[in-house]
Amino acid sequence: MGMDDTGPPDEREARRNRFETVYDATYAAVLRFAQRRVHPSHAEDVAADVFVVAWRRLDDVPVEPDEARAWLFGVARRVLMASQRAEQRRAALTVRVADDQVTGRLGSGIDADVVLHHVDLARAWRRLSPVHQESLALVVWDDLSSPQAAEVLGISPVAFRLRLSRARRALRHHLSSPAPARGGSPATLQQRSTT
Template sequence: MNADTAARVRALVDSASGDLLGYLVRRVSPAEDAADLLGEALLIAWRRRRELPDDPERARMWLFGVARRVLANHHRGVRRRLALAERLHLELAGFAAAQSGDPADSDEGREVRAAVAALPDELRELVMLVHWDGFGIGEAAELLGVNASTARTRYQRARGLLAAALVGEPAVG
């Protein structure tokens, strides 16, 4: 790159950045995003500086075109994030509705949940991974960062504690 191109880019940025920021502020919400978009537009303009027109007015229009495309990308990203959040919200609502008819809402289900909640942390998480999340003991061991034999031993201990809690006996272990 020659010094002339760098000087033209600097002059263009100096003369147009205020107007460019105003253009972006009027088109995004929250307005604080405009500064990030301006930075992105200027970075792209710098990377594509070899395409900068020689005519100062055409160069200004070129820079606004870069900013317009950055703004369009920003709006597409916002729409995608909102759509994803909506899909996730609907999925979670469907999951919660499916769970509402679950026998876990019964007295027995509450009793089991209370017994599981009373387990020590490492046992509770293992039981939840196996019974509520559908992992095998080996997979749960991997997720917990313990070897499979340790997980099997803990699982047996948890079963004993749960059985004792559910029949009202004092727990041993």
């Protein structure tokens, strides 16, 4: 049975009290569980998602505190796995889009400088945070206005414009900073392609 906020006032109050008891007894443990598995900046989001599930499924949460904690750890694990799958899909899409742009241009007879620029852009894109990628993607790929993108994200248009400005600045920074020394610098790659 799902958790809702309908029913007699006494029953609603009892459910709220039960949730608060579970929350107070387990939040710190759930947060530590998440902090050991994700970047600290994401741990609170994971914990929040776990307690949304707990709120909705309060009747399924065990009464005994240690059992409730274990149940919530199971929820946290599923939240983390779903997040990982989403991140993998996002990364795969990013690589596919970047590769499509590069290979599409190669077939058009565009010179090596353009190809290298697209490779640099794809590399810089991958170095952006998911928040910055989403902000840029909504405007560039999805062709949304700032107010429309803000609505998609559930934030104000002013907050979105600030987020977009930071994303553009981060992208410029990643484009201007040297790439990791894996396959050589763009200049080295260009020299290799011309010899």
